[in-house]
Amino acid sequence: xxxxxxxxxxxxxxxxxxxxxxxxxxxxxxxxxxxxxxxxxxxxxxxxxxxxxxxxxxxxxxxxxxxxxxxxxxxxxxxxxxxxxxxxxxxxxxxxxxxxxxxxxxxxxxxxxxxxxxxxxxxxxxxxxxxxxxxxxxxxxxxxxxxxxxxxxxxxxxxxxxxxxxxxxxxxxxxxxxxxxxxxxxxxxxxxxxxxxxxxxxxxxxxxxxxxxxxxxxxxxxxxxxxxxxxxxxxxxxxxxxxxxxxxxxxxxxxxxxxxxxxxxxxxxxxx
Amino acid sequence: xxxxxxxxxxxxxxxxxxxxxxxxxxxxxxxxxxxxxxxxxxxxxxxxxxxxxxxxxxxxxxxxxxxxxxxxxxxxxxxxxxxxxxxxxxxxxxxxxxxxxxxxxxxxxxxxxxxxxxxxxxxxxxxxxxxxxxxxxxxxxxxxxxxxxxxxxxxxxxxxxxxxxxxxxxxxxxxxxxxxxxxxxxxxxxxxxxxxxxxxxxxxxxxxxxxxxxxxxxxxxxxxxxxxxxxxxxxxxxxxxxxxxxxxxxxxxxxxxxxxxxxxxxxxxxxxxxxxxxxxxxxxxxxxxxxxxxxxxxxx
Numbered sequence: 001x002x003x004x005x006x007x008x009x010x011x012x013x014x015x016x017x018x019x020x021x022x023x024x025x026x027x028x029x030x031x032x033x034x035x036x037x038x039x040x041x042x043x044x045x046x047x048x049x050x051x052x053x054x055x056x057x058x059x060x061x062x063x064x065x066x067x068x069x070x071x072x073x074x075x076x077x078x079x080x081x082x083x084x085x086x087x088x089x090x091x092x093x094x095x096x097x098x099x100x101x102x103x104x105x106x107x108x109x110x111x112x113x114x115x116x117x118x119x120x121x122x123x124x125x126x127x128x129x130x131x132x133x134x135x136x137x138x139x140x141x142x143x144x145x146x147x148x149x150x151x152x153x154x155x156x157x158x159x160x161x162x163x164x165x166x167x168x169x170x171x172x173x174x175x176x177x178x179x180x181x182x183x184x185x186x187x188x189x190x191x192x193x194x195x196x197x198x199x200x201x202x203x204x205x206x207x208x209x210x211x212x213x214x215x216x217x218x219x220x221x222x223x224x225x226x227x228x229x230x231x232x233x234x235x236x237x238x239x240x241x242x243x244x245x246x247x248x249x250x251x252x253x254x255x256x257x258x259x260x261x262x263x264x265x266x267x268x269x270x271x272x
Numbered sequence: 273x274x275x276x277x278x279x280x281x282x283x284x285x286x287x288x289x290x291x292x293x294x295x296x297x298x299x300x301x302x303x304x305x306x307x308x309x310x311x312x313x314x315x316x317x318x319x320x321x322x323x324x325x326x327x328x329x330x331x332x333x334x335x336x337x338x339x340x341x342x343x344x345x346x347x348x349x350x351x352x353x354x355x356x357x358x359x360x361x362x363x364x365x366x367x368x369x370x371x372x373x374x375x376x377x378x379x380x381x382x383x384x385x386x387x388x389x390x391x392x393x394x395x396x397x398x399x400x401x402x403x404x405x406x407x408x409x410x411x412x413x414x415x416x417x418x419x420x421x422x423x424x425x426x427x428x429x430x431x432x433x434x435x436x437x438x439x440x441x442x443x444x445x446x447x448x449x450x451x452x453x454x455x456x457x458x459x460x461x462x463x464x465x466x467x468x469x470x471x472x473x474x475x476x477x478x479x480x481x482x483x484x485x486x487x488x489x490x491x492x493x494x495x496x497x498x499x500x501x502x503x504x505x506x507x508x509x510x511x512x513x514x515x516x517x518x519x520x521x522x523x524x525x526x527x528x529x530x531x532x533x534x535x536x537x538x539x540x541x542x543x544x545x546x547x548x549x550x551x552x553x554x555x556x557x558x559x560x561x562x563x564x565x566x567x568x569x570x571x572x
Contacts, residue, residue, distance in 0.1 A: 049487065075489045075492075078489035083487055089484055089487075102484065102485065102488055105281050110278075111280065150488065151488075
């Protein structure tokens with residue numbers, strides 16, 4: 001579903017956010033992306049959303065090379081990727097219903113269909129009774145659930161979450177994680193960037209560790225530990241990797257290597 | 273199948289944008305209205321002046337005075353030459369007696385009492401009527417040049433061309449037109465700049481929303497449309513205000529011209545064509561200004 005081949009991201013000031021990252025996330029997988037602050041987690045998510053372009057290397061999503069994606073095709077790629085942020089990024093002037101409906105309005109769906117799908121999702125997330133509330137009147141957990149609803153309402157193939165539990169207390173964090181794993185069980189590929197080591201250990205899912213822009217470790221899915229620790233944020237680099245900081249040594253290499261698909265033809269069947 | 277944003281969505285978003293800063297929108301619409309009103313005034317003054325000049329042009333005549341004693345064949349030659357000029361509608365040859373009789377009618381009867389007949393001016397003359405269509409500035413210039421060539425004809429004593437004053441009028445209207453045009457550009461550019469700034473503020477106040485829309489897959493067009501509609505709505509409000517202003521001004525001035533100056537000339541500050549132009553121009557100003565504003569933001 002997601003493939004990165006020797007991806008580099010260098011900024012004009014010379015700092016390297018990502019160095020030679022090669023990895024693969026399969027369809028339907030749940031992957032934690034971890035590492036200390038500045039490790040490159042958010043940069044990687046930004047590259048997947050084409051909020052930034054890689055300096056070098058290739059990124060394939062669903063077999064399509066987004067490194068060569070035309071600017072005009074970016075919106076159509078993003079319709080296949082849901083995104084959830086730590087700070088929720090809800091529109092403060094729009095109520096819960098309208099915040100979720102944004103993702104369907106851009107598709108130009110009939111109003112009745114939008115209402116049906118949004119209400120169904122809000123009901124599933126126990127938010128229907130808050131449909132007319134403004135984000136400022138919601139708790140942190142509710143706001144994050146609204147953000148997840150917005151990311152999911154158009155049924156994307158991939159859900160990216162950048163520190164989705166970062167602003168939540170342990171109880172709410174567990175609730176959000178439960179929601180994300182449930183979404184994953186329904187077939188959506190989920191990538192969660194977090195530096196909450198306890199959260200990662202608790203779920204024992206595949207974990208990609210970044211350190212100073214390099215892929216430091218790729219720990220496969222573990223038997224789920226029955227550890228019910230409250231999540232705690234750590235500021236130290238996550239010590240998952242015992243191997244040297246070589247991305248090449250630990251990645252899931254693709255036998256067929258990078259596919260130079262000039263695939264910038266994401267479905268442009270939406271609005272103008 | 274390509275589907276664009278629903279009209280209902282666009283109008284709702286545009287309405288929310290307008291409602292978010294109603295005072296700014298009102299001032300913006302007022303700026304457009306003032307600009308359109310002044311441009312409309314210039315246009316209408318221009319329009320009415322041109323119409324007046326056209327009407328003056330319909331009574332345009334050139335008097336070609338021939339020397340006393342000009343033999344009839346020579347007079348006929350001059351008449352032939354005058355008739356050959358493009359735009360000459362009719363030529364009437366008057367003898368000295370006929371000219372004297374005509375002048376007599378123009379004089380006060382009291383003055384004529386005891387006046388010797390020979391003292392009344394009279395001279396053989398060709399009265400030349402000019403086509404009304406020639407009464408545009410360039411043609412008047414050509415007519416003046418033509419009358420000057422007639423001065424050179426041996427049997428012609430003088431040429432009186434009343435359009436000399438008309439030429440001055442044309443020049444005056446031309447200058448007014450140029451000034452009006454420049455001022456119109458300045459006014460419309462100012463209004464555009466104001467709308468540009470208003471929409472820009474609107475865009476900046478919603479940049480979080482714009483970013484989110486972009487992240488969930490909205491195209492730049494989808495993001496831009498509500499702002500463009502906001503600009504159009506401002507322009508539309510401006511057009512309505514300008515129409516009311518011009519209408520009010522027309523009623524006031526019409527009363528003034530009719531009752532104070534006792535003039536019964538047909539004129540209008542707000543003909544139907546003008547209303548159409550206001551309702552096209554206002555939204556166009558809003559659209560262009562908001563397009564520039566939003567385009568600039570979304571490019572950066």
